[in-house]
Amino acid sequence: MSNIKYTPDHEWVQIEADGIVTVGITVHAQDALGDVVFVDLPAVGSSFEAKEVAGVVESVKAAADVYMPVAGEITEVNETLRDDPSLANSDPLKTGWFFKVKLSNPAELDGLMDSTAYDELVKNS
Template sequence: MSIKYTADHEWVQIEADGTATVGITVHAQDALGDVVYVDLPEVGKSYAEKEVAGVVESVKAAADVYMPVDGEITAVNEDLRNDPALANTDPLKSGWFFKVKLSNPAQLDALMDSTAYDELVKNS
């Protein structure tokens, strides 16, 4: 299991079975403030890389959640839908947004590792 990051502040945890779990990063939830609502994608729907797959709304702003790679949604986090604050309190674990079956795993190579992502955040 490894974790990759997008420039749009999503994290992607790659599983051995060809699926990935997606959520927003600590930096993203810090910038948003208290999350009050999430709009999650429909299970079974396929999305292209960089297509909007959901929305996260906070007391300060709303932000799109982008699909990091091509794939089909296999699960959404109903706990997050019922308690959007999980995106703030535990963004890298229980605050995940959705799971996706990868259509093109090679796209993962274009995502950042933690060092590159930390550098991006530091310079933004």
């Protein structure tokens, strides 16, 4: 089983230890956006419900909301990404992560897509 899940809104969720997940935008999302020039990240300690807007990513073409894939509390944000938003383009699945979340309800992860289902979604969109 992979430790990465996907949302229909093009966020990825990497399952870490101790009920923490790392969240970022997918390769498809950054391709659609173009060159990312600004990210607005949530405050550490703030809590969100699943599907709430937790941040914003702006590119030369558009601005897009970053949705909270699961309910939880923000435990860390990627300050390096804030300083260098282009990491969302150059390395969206590693150094371009957005924030880390302490899960409120780990069962919500079961509602997210695996890579096969996400690839089908992108292919058919």
